[in-house]
Amino acid sequence: MSSTATAPARPIERLAAVFAAHRAAGTKAVAPFVTAGDPDAATCVAVLEALDRAGASLCELGVPYSDPIADGPVIQASYTRALAEGVTLEGVFGVAREAAARVRMPILAMASYSLIFRRGIARFVADSLAAGLAGLVVPDLPLEESDELDAACRSAGLALVRLVTPTTPPERAAEIARRSTGFLYCVSVAGVTGARADLPPGLVDRVRWLRSQTDVPILVGFGIAGPEQARAVAGVADGVIVGSALVRHVAEAAGRPRDELLDAVGRFVEGLAAACR
């Protein structure tokens, strides 16, 4: 990171600074995913702080949605828990605002386009900016439908992170990579989110090919369960995204003292960060 302490004016530049720092240090980014308001707003903020302390480079804050078709059982259940807890979009932005004021890592919201459309693109982007978010990941918004949100994010200085998957044809993947801002989310498997035992064959080659198509940092997500897979991915990508494996810690900590949860997620992310050095 630059030696001056002044914060970059545009949120997306904070992401760029994170990746520049990793490049300079020869390390890779660790991007954990947590569900906003899971298990409750205050605990969620504490979890974000614990992730930050443990060395997370950036964080994805999942916005609970009632019908997440890209998510496997673990993240679905976390959304259900958070919604049952009464989490609203106001609450999600509240968590983001509170955490952003206390942590060093940039936070991005991962939100279904259903929620963005309902709130209105301009208002959602303005709320994201006001909450201190660095960008948006919108897993159900394909290239063809994204012009309006893309323009709004660009003018606000927010990243709009795009996803490529194993089923994306090469030409289309190159176009997605070109239009992704902040970083490119490379989905490791054709399927829903969830930790998996093995990395899919061909992943390394796909990331290498993507690398040849774009200068934007490439982060790999979906199916990364722990440090071993993170290390393998970090060999070729600019970082890893870990969601379900972390969210499971939150689920398993239900009813136990908060400190145990914070220790567990902190240790988990420390392990990932060590694997990415």
Add this chain to the structure above:
Amino acid sequence: MTPPPAISSVPDALGRFGRFGGRYVPETLSAALDQLEREYAAAQADPAFHAELDGLLAAFVGRPTPLLFAPRLTEHAGGARIYFKREDLSHTGAHKINNTLGQGLLAIRMGKRRIIAETGAGQHGVATATACARFGLECVVYMGAEDVRRQAPNVRTMRFMGAEVRPVESGSRTLRDAINEAMRDWMGSVETTHYIIGSVVGPHPFPRIVRDFQAVIGRETLDQCRRQLGRLPDAVVACVGGGSNAAGMFFPFVDHSEVRLVGVEAGGRSGKPGDHAASLSYGSPGILHGSLSYVLQDADGQTSDVHSVSAGLDYPGVGPEHSYWRDLGRVEYTSVTDGEALDAFDLVARREGILPALETSHALAWAAREAARRPPDEILVVCLSGRGDKDAAEIARLRGLAADGGGAAR
């Protein structure tokens, strides 16, 4: 001056019906939807595809289905003459088979030998299982656990046909959750599996493909009205959940502005949120299951819980073309309650000797009421979308509960 484009000239290349429709899905599914779009265009241009589908619709399904005058329901209403378009006489007992045979043939063309489907009332599940048995395809049907309970006969039928029925325990355990699970399956199986979606919902090109395969209903009806009655009907009515039978019935009529088109949604217990499934009557534009349409949702865009006595209408969204027709004012959308639908079920059973599906009973309830207000020289056609045998046990159970509840039995 150029005349305005015909109402039937949708969707556009991006799957837009006016502002509605589109494709809001994870990138993982984009390539498969593109492939489906290409294959559908190729099939449409292929006479062999039409010949095979038409042959199956004739000899396997039993098309054309008749247009039948309903004398005693007409007499009861005391007004306009009521006719039934007998989709209940289709093989498997509902209109759903028109679409599953068409999509089954598309799957074979794409080299996909595994089929998944969602089902609410079980009619689409049965129709999919049937097409798969006929074509020798593997079949997995997702069905909400609550619907597995209330539509048990259809679950048995699907299993007889060799399909695997997977009960869905998430969420409200109904149609919406079944679609979620089917989509998730497809996310991981998309290269070898085709998802036969059962209604005019979902991402482009599904709403268009399903409408086109179901439009045989409206084309036959239009033709039968001309031949049997010597003119087009004054009004055509159909029930609307996702809206496939209504879309298929209405589409050939939308450019005939003299024909009144009415879609009847599930009014449930009341107009309060959570008590009904009437997306077009009470909803607002939103995105659900991959397309922009009217959706029952809260202020944040979270999908609302819905209720209907009929499992096939128990859905918080609706096909995007219906939203287009609604906003154009081309189709009127209204709703009837659970109680009115159950009364119509009784009425048609006793006066016409036909057990209509509970879904269809919604359209029948509106038709009987409206016919009473129209003169006898008017003609009202109801899409009798499915037979009600599947509902017999659930209706008996509801009656039992009503009786136990203190003399409210019908």
